[in-house]
Amino acid sequence: MLAPELAPADYAVIVAYLGVMTIAGVWSGRSNRSEEGFFLGGRGLPWWALLASIVATETSAVTFLSLPGKTYATDGSFAFLQLALGYVIGRVIVAKFLLPEYFRGRIFTAYEVLQERFGPGVRLLASSVFLITRNLSDGLRLFLAALLLQAALGIGFTPCVLVIAGVTTAYAMFGGVSAVVYNDFFQFVVYMLGAMVVLGMLLAQTPDGATGLVEFAASTGRLRVFDPSWSLTAPDITLWSGLIGGAVLTIATHGADQMMVQRYLCARSERSAALALVLSGPLVLLQFALFLVIGVGLAQFYATHQVAYEVAAGDRVFLTYLVQELPTGLRGLLIAAVMAVVMSTLSSSLNSSAGVVVNDLMGDKLRRRGAAATMVAARGLTLAFAALQSTVAIVAYEGSLKSDVIDAVLAIAGFSTGLLLGLYVLGMLVGRARPLVGMIAFGGGLAVTCAAVFLSPLSWPWYCLVGSSSTLGIGLLLTGGRGHPLEEA
Secondary structure (H helix, E strand, C coil): CCCCCCCHHHHHHHHHHHHHHHHHHHHHCCCCCCHHHHHHHHHCECHHHHHHHHHHHHCCHHHHHHCCHHHHCCCCCCCCHHHHHHHHHHHHHHHHHHHHHHCCCCCCCCHHHHHHHHCHHHHHHHHHHHHHHHHHHHHHHHHHHHHHHHHHHCCCHHHHHHHHHHHHHHHHHHHHHHHHHHHHHHHHHHHHHHHHHHHHHHHHCCCCHHHHHHHHHHHCCCCCCCCCCCCCCCCCCCHHHHHHHHHHHHHHHHHCCHHHHHHHHCECCHHHHHHHHHHHHHHHHHHHHHHHHHHHHHHHHHHHCCCCCCCCCHHHHHHHHHHHHCCCCHHHHHHHHHHHHHHHHHHHHHHHHHHHHHHHHHCHHHHCCCHHHHHHHHHHHHHHHHHHHHHHHHHHHHCCCCHHHHHHHHHHHHHHHHHHHHHHHHHHHHCECCHHHHHHHHHHHHHHHHHHHHHCCCCHHHHHHHHHHHHHHHHHHHHCCCCECCCCC
16 A cells, blocks of 8 residues: 555545546436447547547556656656657548548448458458457556556455446446547546646645756756667667657557547547547647656655655656645545546447447347347447456456566557558558458468567567568568459459
8 A cells, every 4th residue: 555544535536536427427328229329429429529538548547657657767758759759640640541441431340441351251350359459458457557546545456446347337338439438538637637736736846846847857867858769679769669660559559449440430520530530649749748747746856855655666656646745635536537547448448349249240130139139239248348357357466467478468469450450551552352361461460570579679669560561561462462443342
């Protein structure tokens, strides 16, 4: 436990927040009576809500709490922003080249496009890869987040998981994607306001305020942003791994992953979806910058203040400050903000997973049973995936899963979107191709990427580029760069 017991006011704030999330989520999705309403919000959600949902969904609790550690460290810097610049570039490319593919017809999932290019077998493959990697990786993210909350709240691990999963499942199951998106918007506001409050407190505790903070950062070498060196194996992010690797990573995660594509399909138009997507890049950049500035503030605070408690390591120093230094009530609000980050990712994962099963695996067989049966299946699957991810988290905790195993699983889940991106680009270049081409290209790309990740010192920002380019290259070799036009049957 990182802090003394929370005061009743802190618990009151947390309980009130969870209650508001549940009620607001169920209310916002009260009109859901159809598959399109439950999974796509009737294709009528506003761009500003989708913008916040995109950012909140991709921001994990681990990122929220550990990113300040990158500038808190003695040799820390703002180099992480180089990756965010790549994210900005990648989103523009997705909006220009991939987004139109999803608005050519009234599709429900990203993987319907692959069926058009390679047949139902490749659509099934892509859907299965998404379901396995998404639920396994998000279960582990829930495990990591619950570990942090357990330390902050001083309660058991399993109750942490059950509270977060229970509240999130309630509004995702009854409110559908509308509840998920609007709650994401509210959760984004909560955790960003919380971060700004912390920064304000740190500035108030810093001699000369913002000027003193900048002088401290400059004198300790923390203002460094760009590293122009060229290296495929550098453990730290460089300008080129950030711009190139970050761009390709974002093209994959935001262009070939159903959890993000679902948000575009919820928009009122392609233009509205593009607006939300493109603006999310600069917003993520500003968000990362805020977290990194907080890290500098934490370094300044602990360098100039004597404290009676042990200061945690860099990746947990933010949480230590939250629970030790914030006043009663505000501490509860910031812990609620951490919960907000966890719930936004979890709710999106549950709804998109249920959507993939209903649309890609069950499809017309389920629809023939009527809208009521489809809605029962959608809600039941949401609950089932919540149980699955909670089980993954609890098993990881009870089994004392080692960090290298967790890192390996998350790495595989991360670069799998790169393999799918390779298939999307292959389909765009050759039109239609035989299903076997897509499957061999995917398998070959997986083998090449696993070798690069586990048998070489390749730096992680390049993983997605290796996966997508190897899949695309194998596919082009198999087809000779030629396929069949889309209009041919």
